[in-house]
Amino acid sequence: NAGVTQTPKFQVLKTGQSMTLQCAQDMNHEYMSWYRQDPGMGLRLIHYSVGAGITDQGEVPNGYNVSRSTTEDFPLRLLSAAPSQTSVYFCASSYRTMNTGELFFGEGSRLTVL
Amino acid sequence: GNSVTQMEGPVTLSEEAFLTINCTYTATGYPSLFWYVQYPGEGLQLLLKATKADDKGSNKGFEATYRKETTSFHLEKGSVQVSDSAVYFCALITAGGTSYGKLTFGQGTILTVHP
Numbered sequence: 266n267a268g269v270t271q272t273p274k275f276q277v278l279k280t281g282q283s284m285t286l287q288c289a290q291d292m293n294h295e296y297m298s299w300y301r302q303d304p305g306m307g308l309r310l311i312h313y314s315v316g317a318g319i320t321d322q323g324e325v326p327n328g329y330n331v332s333r334s335t336t337e338d339f340p341l342r343l344l345s346a347a348p349s350q351t352s353v354y355f356c357a358s359s360y361r362t363m364n365t366g367e368l369f370f371g372e373g374s375r376l377t378v379l
Numbered sequence: 380g381n382s383v384t385q386m387e388g389p390v391t392l393s394e395e396a397f398l399t400i401n402c403t404y405t406a407t408g409y410p411s412l413f414w415y416v417q418y419p420g421e422g423l424q425l426l427l428k429a430t431k432a433d434d435k436g437s438n439k440g441f442e443a444t445y446r447k448e449t450t451s452f453h454l455e456k457g458s459v460q461v462s463d464s465a466v467y468f469c470a471l472i473t474a475g476g477t478s479y480g481k482l483t484f485g486q487g488t489i490l491t492v493h494p
Contacts (some may be wrong), residue, residue: 269422307383307468307484308423323481355422367413368482370422 268290271356271371278346278374278378286341288356288372296359297339301325301352302373314339346378351367381406383469385485392459392492400454400488402443402469410471412436412445412452413482417466425468426454459492466490 272287290297298313299305300323310323314333328350335343339358343350357368386401404410411430415423427436432447441456452469469485 307486307487308482309484310481312426313481366383367425367428368423370424372420 269301269356269358269369269371271354271374273374274372275375278343278376280378282346283299283342283344284376285319285343285348286354286356288339288371289337290339290356290358290369291337292356292358292369293336294358294360295336295344297333298368299329299331299339299341300357302355303352307315311341311354343346343376346376350376351378352376354379381410381471381483383471383483383485385467385469385488388487389489389491392490394461394494395458395459396492398454398456398459398463398490399465400469400490402452402454402485404450404452404469404471406450406471406473406483408473410473412443413470413472414441414443414452414454415468415470415484417468419465423468437442459490461492461494464490464492480493 269290295316299311300308302308309325311329312331314320317333318333353373355373356371359368382405384403408489413428414426416426417423427438429445435444443452443454466487466489468487470482472482
């Protein structure tokens with residue numbers, strides 16, 4: 266099973282460039298989310314979605330856009346990259362009734378903004 | 380709001396040593412508590428969980444007990460192996476219809492085990 270697949274694994278951008286981090290899951294999960302991981306700060310929620318056509322902001326949404334046109338895909342867009350967005354990004358998914366707290370994570374995308 | 384505090388790392392141990400990683404939390408309502416593990420180059424995966432006070436979660440030799448009176452969920456293992464080297468995250472979620480996976484994570488503790 267593929268699970269949660271993220272691409273690319275590594276990316277270097279210049280300040281002001283745009284890019285999209287891709288995330289796809291094959292588990293028919295309704296819930297998908299994006300986190301960023303920074304040293305000493307754990308994981309912080311950027312955006313999440315509880316189903317196709319429904320998205321909402323997390324803790325640190327500024328500078329990022331998302332959309333959810335299908336159940337499988339949840340891309341994260343950086344419209345104008347800034348050095349503060351240098352981080353490791355994780356996509357995660359789960360069943361809609363998420364009170365169990367179990368998220369399935371991708372392997373991460375390491376982004377460097379120069 | 381919710382918050383999770385983990386002991387400062389990194390933690391370095393010899394193989395077969397006893398491991399404790401402290402975790403305390405602040406939460407509104409009645410949280411469920413989790414430990415996630417991140418092996419090098421991989422995403423996080425659920426290690427164990429506990430959903431109510433005095434519950435003990437266990438998996439792969441790791442244990443953690445939900446202590447409501449001390450708001451703690453410390454991770455323990457009696458004899459660590461080199462393969463346990465990873466980053467460990469404590470996390471919580473508060474129950475409710477709109478929780479939808481809004482886990483609150485601690486900052487992570489790096490564990491290195493030497494042969």
